[in-house]
Amino acid sequence: MKPIRPLIEIDDARALIRQHFSERPVKKERVPLFEALGRYLAMDLNADQDMPPFDKSTVDGYAVNTSMLHRKLTSGENLSNGCPSLRLVGEVVMGTEVAIEEVDLEDSCIYIPTGGFLPKGFDAVVKLEEIEQKDGRICFENLMNQSGDKSMPVFQLQPGTNVIRKGEDVQAGDKIIKRGRRLTRYDLGVLGMLGFKEVEVIVPPSLSIATTGDELVDIDAPLSPGKIRDINGTVLAGIAREWGLGPVKLTRLEDTYEAVESYVKSEIDQCDILITSGGSSVGKKDYIPAVVQSLSDHGLLFHGMNIKPGKPIGVAAMKGKPVVLLPGNPVSTVVGFIVLVSELVNQFGFDIQHPFCYAELMETIGAEDGRTTYHMVRLTEGEEKMEAAPLRGKSGLITYIANADGYVVVPLETGEVKAGSRVKVFLL
Incomplete structure (x- = not known):
């Protein structure tokens, strides 16, 4: 040669x-979802439905209609021992949709557990710890300020408070995972949520x-x-x-x-x-x-x-x-x-990505011998940023790379990177 x-x-x-x-x-194969961890996805996957498929509560508490509750908090209506209150008209049972018919939203609330289906007409949930029960009614005294002035609530309860909306996580038609991605344990959770019992992966x-x-x-x-x-x-x-x-x-x-x-x-x-x-x-x-x-x-x-x-x-x-x-x-x-x-x-359908972070270079390094140079560095956490210290070694020494956290590439055309520069460190 x-x-x-x-x-x-x-x-x-x-x-x-x-x-x-x-x-x-x-080459592709189908595997059970629980065996797909670390495998590379063989096709784009799109959501065929909204997730969650309904509005649901994020806390244990009472579902309310915010506009009606705000009016009571500021008007002084339906006071129970001096605090605004609503009538408890039902309870949400997990795994079911509650049909609330002919309910007076101006004077009604409903108990709902975490993850429960938010009934139609209700748009927020007040936490259990923010209410009291008095005279058979649910009192919202803790929503009032502590000065004794009943004209203003402590906070402005908004529609959607303590609620996850339908489709807030994933909407039907969304591309949820791209072909070639290496599946993480969290990806498996997303796929399970959408009903994928098996998944097609690259051999x-x-x-x-x-x-x-x-x-x-x-x-x-x-x-x-x-x-x-x-x-x-x-x-x-x-x-x-x-x-x-x-x-x-x-x-x-x-x-x-x-x-x-x-x-x-x-x-x-x-x-x-x-x-x-x-x-x-x-x-x-x-x-x-x-x-x-x-x-x-x-x-x-x-x-x-x-x-x-x-x-x-x-x-x-x-x-x-x-x-x-x-x-x-x-x-x-x-x-x-x-x-x-x-x-x-x-080229076999994978999408291998090289993880990286940014750090401040502690010593000047350059492109050596007229070639793009890969410098091994050790990372430490400084007071405000990561710091990359170049290691000294030769290509025949395995400890040169074993002691490194990553490497910095200095292109030939760059020539030199000064100490104090912000550099991209590819992690090993």
């Missing part, structure tokens, strides 16, 4: 991915991840001179599972052309996305670019990105499936996985 050049910018790399893999077939793509290097040994193996433990596959599989992908198959390859070629030829038929970690540069035993170049549909779409860390990254299509070449340094392979594999997975 020739030296890595020219280097492609991150936005151009993502555009190439969308161009070549946007027509991926999306996640399967990943085959191969690490390569004669220096690699099993995690539990003793270390002899020149050997290191194979951690990249475990880390990448962890990110994949965190995103809801899988199944994930891990393999370690010998540093030979034949081993790499045999693996790629057989494994491409067993997965939806094939990923390699290590052997992606131009070293003497970096065979993966040459193998993928020879077996892919149209050669490497690109090989080499203008980012740091993560320069020797490549992508190809093989039998229409994406193949991703990642470096062997732990931080480089994680950065490449986050910025590119997420874009690939989204």
Whole structure:
């Protein structure tokens, strides 16, 4: 393979991915609602009814007609031992609609529990603790001010006080959840409220991840001179599972052309996305670019990105499936996985979002070596804002990223970001 050049910018790399893999077939399946947590929705879901389907009380209390009650509070009518009062004419039973016929709204209230159906003609609820019962009537003395002046209520009771209106949560026809969203426990609550016992979700793509290097040994193996433990596959599989992908198959390859070629030829038929970690540069035993170049549909779409860390990254299509070449340094392979594999997975119908927050940068950082640079940072909570302190480390050190809370991207064209700047921190 020739030296890595020219280097492609991150936005151009993502555009190439969308161009070549946007027509991926999306596999779907229906699952019970209680099994849908963390799955990605396969279609837009719209509400077919208002929720709640009726006006309901948010407290235990007494349903009133506000205009009538206000008149009594200010006129002094229907006093019971000196306080304005209403006649109790009934009770709302949970799970039923109360039909109140021929009720004099000027002198009536009805007991209603939390969540109860608000009867027609009543538009607010007064809390139980704000009333007293005297002489068989419901007295609203606590709605009066405490100065003894009965001409003004303590507060202006408004229509809708302590009431959730019909359709206030969701209205019929509303798009409640978009296709591709990863369902949270609260989404399941919304879907259950709307009567979805099952939901159609996307079948996640399967990943085959191969690490390569004669220096690699099993995690539990003793270390002899020149050997290191194979951690990249475990880390990448962890990110994949965190995103809801899988199944994930891990393999370690010998540093030979034949081993790499045999693996790629057989494994491409067993997965939806094939990923390699290590052997992606131009070293003497970096065979993966040459193998993928020879077996892919149209050669490497690109090989080499203008980012740091993560320069020797490549992508190809093989039998229409994406193949991703990642470096062997732990931080480089994680950065490449986050910025590119997420874009690939989204072509399968997912909508993977990278959470972020804003913080004040504590030290000046820049785009290093003429490349867009990903700086690992540690977040702390200051007196008034979050603070992001850049960490110092190398791409070959797993603790560099393990000790970070997130990363700040400094684009090549930006050059430098001064200490004290407000920066966007993508959370790890």
